[in-house]
Amino acid sequence: MKNWEKNIRRVIPYTPGEQPNCPDMIKLNTNENPYPPAPGVEKAWGELDVPSLRLYPDPACSLLVNALAKRCGVGEDQVFVGVGSDDVLAMCFQTFFNSKKPVLFPDISYSFYPVWAELFGIPYETTALDEEFRIVKEEFYRENGGIIFPNPNAPTSLLLEQRDVEEIIAHNPDSIVIVDEAYIDFAGAPSAMKLLEKYDNLLVVQTFSKSRSLCGMRVGFAVGSPRLIRYLNDVKYSFNSYTMSLPALTLGAAAVADEAYFQETTRKICATRERSKEALRKLGFVFPEPAANFIFASHPKCDAKALFEALKERRIFVRYFDKPRINQYLRITIGTDAQMEALFGALEELVSKPVFENGY
Numbered sequence: 001m002k003n004w005e006k007n008i009r010r011v012i013p014y015t016p017g018e019q020p021n022c023p024d025m026i027k028l029n030t031n032e033n034p035y036p037p038a039p040g041v042e043k044a045w046g047e048l049d050v051p052s053l054r055l056y057p058d059p060a061c062s063l064l065v066n067a068l069a070k071r072c073g074v075g076e077d078q079v080f081v082g083v084g085s086d087d088v089l090a091m092c093f094q095t096f097f098n099s100k101k102p103v104l105f106p107d108i109s110y111s112f113y114p115v116w117a118e119l120f121g122i123p124y125e126t127t128a129l130d131e132e133f134r135i136v137k138e139e140f141y142r143e144n145g146g147i148i149f150p151n152p153n154a155p156t157s158l159l160l161e162q163r164d165v166e167e168i169i170a171h172n173p174d175s176i177v178i179v180d181e182a183y184i185d186f187a188g189a190p191s192a193m194k195l196l197e198k199y200d201n202l203l204v205v206q207t208f209s210k211s212r213s214l215c216g217m218r219v220g221f222a223v224g225s226p227r228l229i230r231y232l233n234d235v236k237y238s239f240n241s242y243t244m245s246l247p248a249l250t251l252g253a254a255a256v257a258d259e260a261y262f263q264e265t266t267r268k269i270c271a272t273r274e275r276s277k278e279a280l281r282k283l284g285f286v287f288p289e290p291a292a293n294f295i296f297a298s299h300p301k302c303d304a305k306a307l308f309e310a311l312k313e314r315r316i317f318v319r320y321f322d323k324p325r326i327n328q329y330l331r332i333t334i335g336t337d338a339q340m341e342a343l344f345g346a347l348e349e350l351v352s353k354p355v356f357e358n359g360y
């Protein structure tokens with residue numbers, strides 16, 4: 001080891017899902033939306049004022065903040081926006097989790113949480129899901145320096161009922177509770193934003209990546225009490241004043257403006273999910289009840305990793321996590337009906353092959 005290497009911060013990074021680039025692939029591995037962004041987004045893209053890119057963008061991100069405040073029915077001082085919800089969440093870890101007590105999040109959950117905790121030197125403990133992968137609210141009734149969980153959870157796709165979310169918040173008046181609602185628009189359930197009037201220690205984080213088809217533009221946001229948003233902005237301005245580019249602000253606002261398109265594509269994905277549940281069950285798969293735009297499925301007779309590899313050979317990409325307890329599951333993003341049909345065709349062939357019947 002070189003001497004200078006001793007002074008380098010070394011971390012084990014988060015591994016994002018593969019972004020392969022084959023022309024005829026079926027990509028169901030990173031929970032992207034199979035439909036394009038709203039027509040108004042494409043129009044706004046065409047009308048972007050390129051010469052004005054010589055100027056810095058608005059550091060307060062007012063165009064997007066105002067659009068979101070209106071959509072969510074909250075004040076403009078209650079909204080914070082960032083470069084995807086990953087950026088917002090990383091900023092939240094830095095801002096709100098500044099205690100010697102451990103931050104709590106579920107043991108099977110978004111695998112970026114422990115990475116941020118390690119990066120920022122935040123102590124953390126995980127809370128155990130039950131045998132059916134459900135979040136156990138009582139696990140959060142202990143001393144902590146903050147709480148975060150996704151709802152619906154990832155990669156399980158399971159929804160925690162609003163009353164249980166509320167109980168976790170109510171039990172923790174001395175901590176900031178962050179509900180990561182990346183997938184809430186597919187859940188047919190209310191957002192925890194409804195609880196903001198009652199709890200000033202609650203922060204709700206959402207993204208434009210999934211239900212608004214804007215993964216590539218990187219837009220995420222948080223909604224909370226004006227005090228929490230002020231603290232977040234203080235950290236943001238201590239780090240990078242210009243997190244959001246002019247295109248991201250403009251296209252994000254255009255996406256919010258088209259409520260009808262958002263409702264329609266979200267409804268289509270949920271309908272495909274319901275059909276996919278039936279098709280997967282017929283093939284012998286089992287899964288927790290999905291509330292997001294993905295299904296976390298396991299086959300009692302087929303090794304998940306072998307299925308994952310065999311699908312990949314057919315240029316069908318799903319997500320596989322080689323981790324304890326979930327290494328016999330595939331996380332399958334809901335695509336178009338045609339993409340799902342192709343997946344089920346391939347799976348039908350694969351699950352009937354004895355090579356996969358290794359009865360783990």
Ligand code: PMP
Binds near residue numbers: 083084085154
């Ligand atoms: N939270 C959860 C639970 C997620 O699964 C993801 C997607 N990887 C994110 C946050 C981040 O999404 P984005 O940065 O695209 O908004």
